[in-house]
Amino acid sequence: MMKTLLKNGRVIDPKNNIDKNLDLLVEAGKIAQISENIENADAEIIDVANKIIAPGFIDMHTHLREPGQEAKEDFESGSMAAAAGGFTRIATMPNTNPAVDNAALVRSLKERACEVAKTHIEIIGAVTKGQKGEELSELLDMTEAGAIAFSDDGHYIDNSKILLNALDYLAMTNKIIISHAEITSLVEGGAMNEGKVSAKLGLQGRPSVAEDIAVMRDIMLAEYAGAKIHIAHISSARAVDIVREAKQRGVKVTAEVTPQHLTMTEDIVDFTDSSTKINPPLRTEKDRDALFKGLKDGVIDMIVTDHSPHAPEEKDREYIYAPSGFPGLETSFPVLNTELVKTNKVDIFTIIERMTAAPARVFGIDAGELSIGKIADITVIDPNLEWIVDEKKFYTRGSHSPFVGRKLVGKPILTMVAGKVAMQNGVVI
């Protein structure tokens, strides 16, 4: 029987409200024991003194590009990037070619994940056929096939009646719709936040009001239907307020935010480098500050990467023609640790909660905690390791991360998936 003993670590397990120096024993892929001074002669011992033992990170928003866009990423490369970044479970969005909008595709992707992935992969199904926003996909069929949630991510469901139908229909299950909230007509052709910088550069803007209205409408529809809605990659201060007010009214709304929106603003947009081109766009300082306050006080439930890799040659072109998004799995925790924890804006316990227990709770996943008997999905973090982001060392096929070249502090150094080492000291196994 395989046994691994993590000794002398600082266990941070937000689900069980633990932050203490403890040993942790893994046996047969499960967490067998957590206590002080565990002695076990048969176990392989890994000394993790001065390191943090956390539940494996969960990322509910990635784009692994299967099927159809394997030049950008596939389940193998994407899950390797995940393991490198300390993630043990990632959910992939259905804006693929074809879109994941039927049970057969969900099943085949789940099989494919079992075959090649280094981490658990959850499949998010499309709300509407082909993500066109016109007709509902077979949502119950996909639910039975194991889809974790539903989203037309990349597109807003402009047709209110379709979204209301989807909300009503899915209220028969415990599944959640994840909304990419930006009113299409207000953002079409836009390459960055509409504001002072876009006015100066002449780039067409994506105004924050497009997000605010979309978030408001989706919340009102969910409230009316008594259904759940999850707001993807929230980015505007006003939208955070709208979610806050809705939560106070008892609406079943949850929200996620990305490290990029938490740490950068429109001021860094350089129109010769498409790495900062993302949807929704980087916004203003006021927005960014509202985001980390919202993250801190729980209005924003979780952190996601919105890992959106593209082939280097796709990104290396004129800003307005380059596709949106960049790969985030390998920089997520280090960026948050450097920009939010080390600067005392948000404590590490909260950051870990938003990357583990919170997504598990919202999406009903039996993971994200270090309880005895639970699956041994574990991340060990060196919170003080200094390193420089090097694109050449990425496991993802994507390129053009705005964090490339940045000196960061802290990095996951060990990722265990179901008790098996998936990454150690930066090397994916």
Next chain:
Amino acid sequence: MSISLKGRDCLGLSDFSPEEIRLILDTAKDMKKFLRGDVKKSDLLRGKSIITLFYEPSTRTRTSFELAGKYLGADVVNITAGTSSIVKGESLRDTLYTVSAMDVDAIVMRHKAEGAAAYAAKVVKPVIINAGDGAHAHPSQGLLNLFTIEEHKGKFEGLKVAVIGDILHSRVARSDIAAMTKMGIELHIAGPKTLLPRFSTDDKVIVHDRIEEAVENADVIEVLRIQLERMKGGLFPTTREYARIFGLNTERLKLAKNDVLILHPGPMNKGWEISNEVAYSLNSAIQTEVENGVAVRMALYKLLLTGGEV
């Protein structure tokens, strides 16, 4: 203090100091004299090669850059998107590599994408001259506007200049904003609210949504082209209404100073943004601008490619 622009790219006028702009304008003055001479051929740029790489249609700008180079003795080759491997889907990076591998000294580039010229400057070695990148910048037009204004008014300080029309989508307006206030001009911009940037790009610029306020007592009025596609995009209802409310006609012109100078970067939609009478009035310097354009571009070549030493 001597200023040299040798080897510099010309991507936008915000990169140039007032002294550098002064140098370009002074050099352009010499060039205009030269242009009016008997033999319009110098060997200043003999042995230099220039490529004009145009991804968007153009008559005056491309021809102007071409002739400017030829008058100074450079070899000039023109590439337009429709007749090159760009139609075969070649990426901008690869086209730039191909062009620069032929040992050219300068690439004059026009492109629909904002930042395309700056991207080119990052990717390849030759001097890049931006001949218009989307709605971002058109520095040589901004310079020739300044040149024409100074030629007629003898100064910049204290002048009231009104730029009217589609400011939002205009690279010319952004170049004017970048350069004119720097030279001491009081710059007013005006147009329908849908065609004004929602956010100010420069606190020194005075914004109006009625052109009368901008035109009143103006020393110079520059009229910008409006595009039919903007109307289709719902930014204004009809060309008829645009002409009636925002067009520059003789009636509105009376609000300006008697000796007001009229500019237009062209091509004009006569009857829409500018009436025929105004375009061809004695106040109009629209044709002079074309000549000045050649002089300014010669000056740019001279300064960027030779540093100015003769």
